[in-house]
Amino acid sequence: MLAASPVLAEGTSTVETPAMTPASTSAPNASDLLFEKPQMKNVPPGTKLTYAYLRRSGISKGPFGPPMDDTIKLGVEPGKTADGRDIRVEMFSGANRFPAGPFEDMPGNPVMTLFLEHHLMDMARVLSANPRYIKNAIRKGLRDNATVTPTTVDYQGQKVPAWRVETQPFVDDRMKERMRGLENIRYTFVTSDAVPGELVSIEAQSKTADGGELLEEKLTYVPNAG
DSSP states (O other), X not given: OOSSSOOOOTTEEEEOOTTSOOSOSXXXXXXXXXXXXXXXXXXXXXXXXXXXXXXXXXXXXOTTOSOEEEXXXXXXXXXXXXXXXXXXXXXXXXXXXXXXXXEEEEOSOHHHHHHHHHHHHHHHHHHTOOHHHHHHHHHHHHHHSEEEEEEEEEETTEEEEEEEEEEOTTTTOTTGGGSTTGGGOEEEEEEOTTSTTSEEEEEEEEEOTTSOEEEEEEEEEOTTOO
């Protein structure tokens, strides 16, 4: 999350080109794509998925805390059903460690929810807001006001089809005057069936009118991290 457009971990990157698109030619609903698919079914038991996490903010007095550069790791084991997986979570390390999981017979990728829940807790604290209000606004933005466009990503030396989801849920929010400039925050998700766990990246980004960084927060799948 160091630039206006995603810069992914080595081995995985987005490529804006219509040359390849996901198998379905019609764009799926954003909420269904992110939270209703059995994303873990393409992850063999015994796999460990690693995601690089980055957060930084230029807001004065540092309400989001110091810059954070860490990882979230998922240990994947067989679940009770064909698509489900039992998942152990290592959410950050050292002093950043955050309790999460485990998850039993989980068909979806829990890192989606883990990222968003951690993000909305920070947002609620910084804005002195009700976390439920923020959560509902993001959920509504993904359900009713998101764009879903085909793209491709570079994965292990090949271009594979992907979906890019974008939403700005607070732009027209009735409480946006209380958001310290963060009402323009944009959420971007990139997913691909070809990537284990399907999640390629999540980004939450807000800038001032002159380009100053209010918040840059990103989660990126790290291929072959072990």
